[in-house]
Amino acid sequence: MPIATILAKRLRRTAALTLPLLAMAAAPHAQADAAYPTKPIRVIVPFSAGSTTDIIARAIADKMGQSLGQTLVIDNRGGASGTIGAAAVATAAADGYTVMIQSSSHTVNPSTFAKLPYDTLRDFAGVTPISSLPNALVISPGKNIRTLQELLAAARAKPGSLNFASAGQGSATHLNAEKFKMAARIDATNIPFKGSAEAVNEVLSGRVDYYFSPVAPVIGQIKEGQLLALAVGSPKRSAALPDVPTTTEAGVPGSEFNFWIGMMVPAKTPRDIVNRLHDEVVKALATPEVKQRFANLGADAWTLKPEAFDAYIKDEIASNAQLVKAAGIAQQQ
Numbered sequence: 001m002p003i004a005t006i007l008a009k010r011l012r013r014t015a016a017l018t019l020p021l022l023a024m025a026a027a028p029h030a031q032a033d034a035a036y037p038t039k040p041i042r043v044i045v046p047f048s049a050g051s052t053t054d055i056i057a058r059a060i061a062d063k064m065g066q067s068l069g070q071t072l073v074i075d076n077r078g079g080a081s082g083t084i085g086a087a088a089v090a091t092a093a094a095d096g097y098t099v100m101i102q103s104s105s106h107t108v109n110p111s112t113f114a115k116l117p118y119d120t121l122r123d124f125a126g127v128t129p130i131s132s133l134p135n136a137l138v139i140s141p142g143k144n145i146r147t148l149q150e151l152l153a154a155a156r157a158k159p160g161s162l163n164f165a166s167a168g169q170g171s172a173t174h175l176n177a178e179k180f181k182m183a184a185r186i187d188a189t190n191i192p193f194k195g196s197a198e199a200v201n202e203v204l205s206g207r208v209d210y211y212f213s214p215v216a217p218v219i220g221q222i223k224e225g226q227l228l229a230l231a232v233g234s235p236k237r238s239a240a241l242p243d244v245p246t247t248t249e250a251g252v253p254g255s256e257f258n259f260w261i262g263m264m265v266p267a268k269t270p271r272d273i274v275n276r277l278h279d280e281v282v283k284a285l286a287t288p289e290v291k292q293r294f295a296n297l298g299a300d301a302w303t304l305k306p307e308a309f310d311a312y313i314k315d316e317i318a319s320n321a322q323l324v325k326a327a328g329i330a331q332q333q
Helices: 003-035 052-068 080-090 148-157 172-184 196-205 215-223 271-285 288-297 306-327
Strands: 041-045 072-076 098-103 124-132 135-139 162-166 188-192 210-214 228-232 260-266
Touching: 041 052, 041 080, 052 072, 052 098, 052 124, 052 260, 052 271, 052 288, 080 098, 080 124, 080 260, 098 124, 124 271, 124 306, 135 148, 135 172, 135 196, 135 215, 148 162, 148 228, 162 172, 162 196, 172 188, 172 210, 172 306, 196 210, 196 215, 210 215, 215 228, 215 288, 260 271, 271 288, 271 306
Parallel strands: 041 072, 041 098, 162 188, 162 210
Antiparallel strands: 098 260, 124 260, 135 210, 135 228
C-alpha cells in the first residue's frame, strides 16, 4: 500500500478520535460564557463613598444587578486621584467579575503623575461611558457680574486680579478652569481645595471669585439665587440648567471640557462579556429610576460602543497631556 494512502488513513483515524475530545473540552467554556454571570460582580470605584462617581456607580449597579440576576458589589478604593482603585483593577482576573466605574481623571493621571503602577492604555478595556457631568461656572451675586462677558471684561481690566476655586490640583474642576482661562486669554489664579464642598463655600462667601462646579452640589443654590451660573463648561448644555449657555455659546470657543464617568474592565476580559456589560449599562440607563437619579444629579446619560470608548480614552489622554503642559501643572511624584 502506498505510504501516502497509509498516512491519509492515520490522519482520518486521529481526527475521528481527537475532534470529539476537543468538542468536550470546549463545551464547558461555551456553557460558562453563556451562563455569565454565575456569581456576584465586584465593582471597584476608585473614589470615596458619597462621591459623584460612587453615586452614579450605585445607581447603575442596582439596575444591572436586577437584570443580570447577580449582585454588583460596590468596592470603594479611594485615594491618589483614582489610581489606587485603578491599580487593583489592572491586576484583577480578566473574567468579567471585576469591573471599574471610573471618572475622566483616569485620562488625566498619566500626565499629572510622574509614575503610575499600571499602563492606562494597555491594562484596561473600555465598556462604555455612563454619564457626562457638566461643570457650571458659578459666582456669587455679590460680585455684581451677571454674564460671562462681564466676567471676562473684569478679568481683562485688571489682569491677574481674579481667582478661581478648584477641587484639587489636576482635578476636573481645575482642568476645566484652565482650559477656559487659556481659550479666553485671561489671567486668573487657581485656589485649590480638598473638595467641591469647600470650594463652593468659598465662592458663596465671595472670598473666591468663581468656580467650575459639578452641577449637583450647586443646583440648589443656583435655584435659590445664592449663586449665579454664568455658563457650563461642557460641549452641550446641561439638562438640569437648560437656560444656561455653554462657555462656547457665551463667546469663548475652544473652552469646552467634558467630565465623564464610565465603565472599564481588565484588558483581557473576553469580548463577549465586555459587550454584555455594555448592553446592560445601556439597558439600565433607559430605566425611569436611573433617569430620575441622573436628573437630580445634573448628569446626562452618555454611551459609546466599547471600541469607540477605547479610542475616545486614547484621544483624551493625548489632549489632556497638552492641557496639563500648557497650564504648567506640576506632576505628583
